[in-house]
Amino acid sequence: MRGSKHYVLAAGGTGGHMVPAAALATELTARGHRVALVSDGRGVRFPGLFEDVQTHVLPAGRLQGGPMGWLRAGRQMLAGRAMAMTLYDTFHPAAVIGFGGYPALPALLGAFARKVPTIIHEQNAVLGRVNRLVAGRVDAIATSYEDVQRLKPTYAGKVHLVGNPVRESVLALRDRPFPTPEEDGLFRVLVTGGSQGASILSQVVPDGLALLPLHFRRRLQVTHQARIEDIDRVRAQYAEHGIPAEIATYLPDLPERLAWSHVVIARAGASTISExxxxxxxxxxxxxxxxxxxHQTVNAREITQAGGARTIPQTAFTPTELAKQIQKLGLEPQALENAALRARSCGRPYAVRDLADLVESIDSRPARIPGGSARPAPAREALA
Known part of the structure; x- marks a missing residue:
């Protein structure tokens, strides 16, 4: 029986930082622990993630703007550090876990000052700026990829491959079969640029899909997440091409959309790749x-090399190139199903469990973990 402990999660206010932090918060809470979140104003208001969690906003400047900007940021960081230390004096965390982003920095600095055990989690395949700043001082580094750039070899003894936690509703899709399209059935395309959409996808995708052969184009059913300023133009483009499409700025049921999609056209953010x-x-x-x-190009490398995705640099992302790649994936149902299996083979479904195990183990250790991982990294599933 585990004893109940307190943990502080510190994360920047973007979805890439907040989603894995929220997944860990849910897991730790389910294990009987109490969790508090430290972030910026965006993070504590992030919809649907931390509604029942104690939240704190700490000042945290960004290291930009030249010497004067650095000075202002330094002052804000020191103020945030002092506030974090006050929080720890009352909340008594067993560990502080940072997920990157400048709002995580004062929380980690306060933990160092109060000698609270610390862990950082890196979602991307390149170690982020804040995580690089603190990597030498933390007790453990949890990674999402086997190969993480900008991570010094001298830190190898405290690196743990766990993966990037995803929402339970997305993880549940792993138990559902890929919806292999029938020869003349609907071909469903999901277009998403992350929580803020992506204008380049709105500019290229409708015209690219319009270049597909007529018999293929008639099968299309598209869901397209777009920026609010792009919606009217994108809707008009699809209508002009005669392609059925639902356009929205936000998809609250994204996991279900992902479940029935045959191909996803997206950016290569850490959360997108993990899902x-x-x-x-x-x-x-x-x-x-x-x-x-x-870092998004590096994020895409593993799934692309495995055969689960095709990566197109933005400079080469034209309607013609998109149509060519869609046809390569979509005209052969078996090739599409094989790509789905290869994408799945890159997944790390036990990421949140393994990260929570690491968190629980770290707070009982007086100093840095010697040797390798606290537990062997779960083997990726073999291709069917």
Whole structure:
């Protein structure tokens, strides 16, 4: 029987940081622990994730804007650190777990000062800026990929491969078969650019799908998440091409949409890749070129090399190229099903369990973990 403990989760306010933090919060709570969240104003208001969790907003500046900007950020970080230390004096966390993003930094700095055990979780295939700043001082580093760039070899002894936790509703799709399309049946396409949409997808996808052969185009059924400023134009494009499409800025039932989709066209953010590999869905990925350290291109590498996705750089993402890749995936049902299996083979379905196990183990250790992982990383499932 586990004893009840307190844990602080610290995360930036974007979905990529908040979704895995929320999954861990749910798991730790189910194990009888108490959880508090530290984030920025966006994070504590993130819809549907931390509604029953104690939340705290700490000041955290971004290291940008030259010397004056750095000075302002430093002052904010120190103020946030002091607030975190006050929180720890009353909440008494057994460990502080950081998920990246500048709002996580003051919480981790406060933990170092109060000698509270610390863990960072990296969702991407490139170690993020905040995680790089603190990696040398934390007790453990949980990763989502076997190969993480910008992670120093000297940290190998405290690195644990766990994967990137996803929502339970997405993980449940793993037990549902891939909806192999019938020869003349509907071919469902899901287009999503993450929580904010992606204008490049709205610009290219409707015209790209219009270039498909007529017999294929008539089978299409599209769900397209778009920015609010793009919706009218995108809806008009699909209507002009005669392609049935539902356009929305937000998809509250995204897991169900993912369940029946045959192909997903998306960015290559960490949460997107984790959900595609958890569910086993073929994808065409267009990495965001402005992502820090080009981490989305690196994120896409594993699933692409496995054969579960096709990656198109944004500079090459044209209607003609998209139509070509869709046909390669969609005109052969067996090829599509094989791609789904290969995407699924990259998934790490026990990520939240293994991360929670690591969290529970770390707070009982007086110092840094010697040697390798606290438990062997779960083997990825073999291809059928």
């Amino acid at each position: 595609l590999t958890a569910a086993g869905r073929p994808a065409i990925l267009v990495p965001l070129p402005s992502a820090t350290d080009d």
